[in-house]
Amino acid sequence: NKFVVNHKGELTMDEKELYREMTSQIIETIARAVDAKDPYTNGHSKRVAHYSVEIGKKLNLSSENLEFLRYAALLHDIGKIGIPDRILQKPEGLTPGEYLQIKQHPKIGAEILRGAPLLKGVDVGAQYHHERWDGTGYMEGLSGEDIPLFARIIGVADTYDTMRSDRPYHKAESRENTIAEFKRCAGSQFDPKLVQIMVELIQEEIKQQKK
Numbered sequence: 001n002k003f004v005v006n007h008k009g010e011l012t013m014d015e016k017e018l019y020r021e022m023t024s025q026i027i028e029t030i031a032r033a034v035d036a037k038d039p040y041t042n043g044h045s046k047r048v049a050h051y052s053v054e055i056g057k058k059l060n061l062s063s064e065n066l067e068f069l070r071y072a073a074l075l076h077d078i079g080k081i082g083i084p085d086r087i088l089q090k091p092e093g094l095t096p097g098e099y100l101q102i103k104q105h106p107k108i109g110a111e112i113l114r115g116a117p118l119l120k121g122v123d124v125g126a127q128y129h130h131e132r133w134d135g136t137g138y139m140e141g142l143s144g145e146d147i148p149l150f151a152r153i154i155g156v157a158d159t160y161d162t163m164r165s166d167r168p169y170h171k172a173e174s175r176e177n178t179i180a181e182f183k184r185c186a187g188s189q190f191d192p193k194l195v196q197i198m199v200e201l202i203q204e205e206i207k208q209q210k211k
Helices: 013-036 044-058 063-074 078-082 096-102 105-114 123-128 149-163 175-185 192-210
Strands: none
Touching: 013 044, 013 063, 013 078, 044 063, 044 149, 044 192, 063 123, 063 149, 078 105, 105 123, 123 149, 149 175, 149 192, 175 192
16 A cells, blocks of 8 residues: 555655545546547547646646646536437537536536545536626526636636537637637626636737747
């Protein structure tokens, strides 16, 4: 057993690092399993986690909070495990009834994650990432800063990756069009401060692409 505690009953630094790495690998594996349910979202959770962490860095979050944010982002769609494949993989538009089923995934995800005490708080990403700054989102209809910060960050990162990916119902948007859409939705769908940060990140990507 590598987790041999010291005489004070605490894990050593090496053991804590090993535990952290094991936790990270398990969560990444779960995220890949969720993404595998939908062939159009391969790698989505990992990309959302990447952009969420980049936003978090711009907000000067601590390394501990960045790690926690990454876990929350990787698991934000875990509730899709409870959605039938015939709906997730449907290539054409959803019926109103099917859309209502899809909208249950935040609730399902939160319920799943609340059953993991060691990941306490990670459920906010799953539960609230479809809330909107103006209060017209789901599941709770929260608005403004009543929406947990991690959920607001994940919501922006999630939308960016969705817009930039080919899906059955739309082709990937250009970075320029994505910037325009974020600016249009600042203050309605998204936290304006987070939009500003996301736009900066996209502009940095455009600069890197031109080099």
